[in-house]
Amino acid sequence: MKKTYLSAAIAITMLGASGAYASLADGLPYSVNMDSNGFMIDGQYRLLRGGTVQWFRIPSSEWRDRLEKFKAAGFNTVDLYVAWNSVEPREGQFNFSSPNLRQFILLCKELGLYVYLRPGPYITNEMDGGGVPAWLMAKSTKKDIAADGKPNLRTHDPDYLNY
Template sequence: FRACLSWKRMVGIFFLPFILSGFGPRFKQEENLVFGKAHPPQPRFNWSHLTPLELKNRSVGLGTESTGQGNPHFTLEGHKFLIFGGSIHYFRVPREYWRDRLLKLKACGFNTVTTYVPWNLHEPERGRFDFSGNLDLEAFVLMASEIGLWVILRPGPYICSEIDLGGLPSWLLQDPRLLLRTTNKGFIEAVEKYFDHLIPRVIPLQYRQGGPVIAVQVENEYGSFNKDKKYMPYLHKALLRRGIVELLLTSDSEKNVLSGHTKGVLATINLQKLHRNTFSQLHKVQVRHLRQAGFYSSFCRLCNRCSVKTGLTRRPQVFTLGPWQAPTHFGSLLGWRGRREPCLCHLRLWITSWR
């Protein structure tokens, strides 16, 4: 009986692939039928299995395009492209776990990883730069490329990220005449030296150089600060002058996008809530807007399910989850502690944070 059972099992295993293959064309045909009409399958350019290494021609890069119906979208080498990203901050994850976290991000279907670049860690003392060990930005970006993820860099110089002084080095405060996040001479000189060490490391990692970096963010939410009208144009030119050729963008709240935007840079807004006038200020900057699905939720609280569902059903062109994994604050980087919900404050440890 056991021999007979084993024999039947072996026959079934042998013929199963041929049986299933016979149904393949039928399933494929039914999949392409919409309202009784056959449609060719859509190109899988935007599927998460696409890796940066699969592209042979790199000349156009990430851009924006609008259809006749006024529905703008991102494109990569002329193909419609949805940025489905998650945030992993390399400086908040032990280097030994970088690959593990990136693989898990990829396994969840994401195609892009975003990360800040903390100035205060890369230049802890004036003139002493560190891009080694857990701060090896190049190694992190190359690892993401190897795994098959695009990269969006957010180099600041101010990054916020719920980090001490927004990622600005504390030694800047030693000069009483220095004005942070302005075109003040002392601050600009420090930024220039920092960019001279940082940006050359980024240049070969850009998309058109064969790397995975498809976009670079200029500063971070400057509209809420807005102390110097010349500051953002200066940063824009500073990046271009050093060889950044990929798409540049800004990030601001919906109310401050006018103050934080600069000419020649794609303006984006952080969607905290969706309402009738969410995009009104953005329309004043650029007629065509790209929707982003990304909604804030307090630490240890269930997500804003209604907002997320609404955002997703409105076909966003950008979906980013930040943070994708729970990071750790090493040393005295501090974390984030909300004021609106004091009942949850005891759940927020100082050594870790939602970002």
């Protein structure tokens, strides 16, 4: 299980960082390399100026307005979180095809913004369990209970690391 999730996370990160996921519609993925001088995209060094946009907290009807303001502020890279619980809502059942995520990424592309995709596992951001799936919380053997009555999993716990 751990290897499956890790492999999926690595694949999604590579696709997001390279822009390939956003480019699937036209079949023209970006070429991305990094060396000691920085990021080279399509053969040219680029200074990536970015910030996090929590797309899942913004109504889709407001995405364009927010991203246009983001770009007008001088940013060219959108940093996106993807919560583990949104891609593996049930143990072993992965779904990376969220139409909302795809639409948001394609809108970023349309506006000329790069996307740096950061899948969980733990993303905090005031999300229930930090984005860790409820099924993992239920399986925990932890006796340490948080104030909300749920197991207090942390990134160094074996119950967490086994996935």
